[in-house]
Amino acid sequence: MRALAILLALAVAPWVWPVEPAVVARAFDMAAGPYGPGHRGIDLEAAPGSAVVAPDDGTVRFAGPVAGRPVVSIEHAGGLVSSFEPVEPAVARGDAVRRGERIGTLLPGHVPGATRLHVGARLAGQYVDPLPLLGVERPVLLPMRGGKRTLARGCARARGCAQARGWAVRYASARRSSETCV
Structure with a gap:
């Protein structure tokens, strides 16, 4: 508690x-x-x-x-x-x-x-x-294929500073994920 x-x-x-x-x-x-x-x-x-x-x-x-x-x-x-x-x-x-x-x-x-x-x-x-x-916030991994939650759509609504989004991309790259945003 x-x-x-x-x-x-x-x-x-x-x-x-x-x-x-x-x-x-x-x-x-x-x-x-x-x-x-x-x-x-x-x-x-x-x-x-x-x-x-x-x-x-x-x-x-x-x-x-x-x-x-x-x-x-x-x-x-x-x-x-x-x-x-x-x-x-x-x-x-x-x-x-x-x-x-x-x-x-x-x-x-x-x-x-x-x-x-x-x-x-x-x-x-x-x-x-x-x-x-x-x-x-922790990065949100997005699907590799199109759809409602693609990188472009998801990041357009993402909260946080541009630096945090940059960190999330590096974070995802290190984990072999194709797309991410914060």
């Missing part, structure tokens, strides 16, 4: 993007098991030195190195925890942060040859996809 209350609250006031402009470079990919391969968050492309902001009000749970990378984690209402790396912290453990407040600076190094912010989210110890928390 607590998880449902959190998700309903987020539906009214989704998180703010931790970097602007927000371009999703890699999507969430849930692992089959606790130690299996996957991507337990999303990667956002951004310029080195970009300000990273808190997506919502909370308390800094951790700010420091993890496996040699600087990480900031924030605990939000209901036990939802967000994490960001590689971020040079501008906050310390126990600090209260407000939605949109600067928590650090994006550093290079998460992905070779690119500067990306890894954004993770956990609820009750389980990783969850951060995109819905940011107000982006």
Whole structure:
């Protein structure tokens, strides 16, 4: 029930993007098991030195190195925890942060040859996809053949920003699907 209350609250006031402009470079990919391969968050492309902001009000749970990378984690209402790396912290453990407040600076190094912010989210110890928390709906796969819900018709009515639609196309391509939109 607590998880449902959190998700309903987020539906009214989704998180703010931790970097602007927000371009999703890699999507969430849930692992089959606790130690299996996957991507337990999303990667956002951004310029080195970009300000990273808190997506919502909370308390800094951790700010420091993890496996040699600087990480900031924030605990939000209901036990939802967000994490960001590689971020040079501008906050310390126990600090209260407000939605949109600067928590650090994006550093290079998460992905070779690119500067990306890894954004993770956990609820009750389980990783969850951060995109819905940011107000982006999951992609809707459309049929390959014509009909009422083809790509052209479906995307004309799609909600969300153009960037999100671009992400959905890359998401579908990675999964060998021919058409998608958000």
